[in-house]
Amino acid sequence: MVAKRALALALITAVLFGGTFVAAKAGLEYFPPLLFVALRFDVATVGLVAFAVATHSRAALRPRTWGDLAGILAxxxxxxxxxxxLLFVGQQYATSAVGAIVFGLNPILTPVLAAGLLADERLSRRGVVGLALGLVGVALVVDPDPATLFAGGVGKLLLFGGAASGALGSVLIRRADSTLSSTARTAWGLPFGAALTHLLSLSAGESVAAVTWSQEALLALGYVGLFAGAVAYITYFELIDVAGAVRANLVFYVTPAVATLGGWALLGETVSVLTFAGFLTIFAGFAVLGSESIDVRRLLERVAPTAADVRPAGAARFDHGSDAVGFDGSDD
Incomplete structure (x- = not known):
């Protein structure tokens, strides 16, 4: 039941987060980037706080420990x-697909951070192989050729910083060991995120007067605020509690596929061969990391039974640990 619940949470989170890159790219035509994020958090805060108050008792919403406070701040x-x-500012310089793939470095960074901060989430040898494949894939996507360094290179670095911040936050949440539910913790955390981004927006000289209000702008804001905001945050942070930071962030390997399809269908974006190759390499890293939970030996035994399991009827059986040898276990 836990596995099915985790899978359902992961699929919902991946689809909703994948759509974020498409909606962000579309909405940046009408909003200054940091103000767009801040307004997104305003909308998400209203929706999530209303949901938390309706579904939780006052006692369940009240922070009681230092771990609760640390989890809220993280x-x-x-x-x-x-x-x-960092995601929304960097998304100005990259397509939806590239933004999702670079931000998809999150699952690669999470095990590295978890190895130093979480005793129960360490990187194995197989994990190191998956990490290496993911890094190669991201390098292909970013395309470190000097000719392209200044053509969107700054945006890619900002996206990388966003991925690092998200990975660190998920590990710190796990480390905090909060007593609050994921919904309550996120309802408290969203206002801090909104305050931070409003301050960054003001410091960058952005203003509401620069917003071009239109139906498309409202749709983009509604999606990133309610669906990819309030709803996705509920499923994502609950997934961290259920599956752990390392496995929860594997959803960011799926979001590029959603973003690529959405960018192609809604924004007319194209994907280069190099980007596609990078995506496949990152997915290979995901497959290696995700396979750590699979007992390969037992799986092979099911697929290809051992000789002892397929012996012909009437063949002698050797009972190790005793001196009796016979067809039925007796010494006749």
């Missing part, structure tokens, strides 16, 4: 606030 500042600020 959620609001790193996992939500700074990660999305």
């Amino acid at each position: 959620t609001g500042i790193f996992a939500i606030g700074l990660a999305n600020a």
Whole structure:
């Protein structure tokens, strides 16, 4: 039941987060980037706080320990606030697909951070192989050729910073060992994320007067605020509690596929051969990392039974640990 629940949470989170890159790219035509993030958190805060108040008792919503406070700050500042600020600013310089893939470095960074901060989530040898494949894939996507360094290179670095912030936030949430539910913790954390991004927006000289209000702008804001905001945050942070930071962040390997399809269908974006190759390499890294939970030996035994399991009827059986040898276990 836990596995099915985790899978359902992962699929919902991946689809909703994947759509974020498409909606962000579309919405940046009408909003300054940091103000777009701040307004997104305003909308998400209203929706999530209303949901939390309706579904939780007052006692369940009240922070009681230092771990609760640490989890709230990790959620609001790193996992939500700074990660999305860097994502939306960097998304100005990259397509939806490239943005999702570079931000998909999150699952590669998470095991590295978890190895130093979480005793129960260490990287195995197989994990190191998956990590290496993921890094190669991201390098292909970023395309470190000097000719392209200044053509969107800054945006890719910002996206990388967002991925690092999100990975750090998810590990710190796990480390905090909060007594609050994921919904309550996120409802408290979102206002911190909103405050941070509003301050960053003001410091960058952005203003509401620069917003071009239109039906498309409202649709983009509604999606990133409610669906990819309130709803996706509920499923994502619950997934961290259920599956752990390392496995939860594997959803960011799926979001590029969603973003690529969405960018192609809705924004007319194209994907280069190099980007596609990078995506496949990153997915290979995901497959290696995800396979750590699979007992390969037992799986092979099911697929290809041993000789002892397929012996012909009437063949002698050797009972190790005793001196009796016979067809039925007797010494006749």
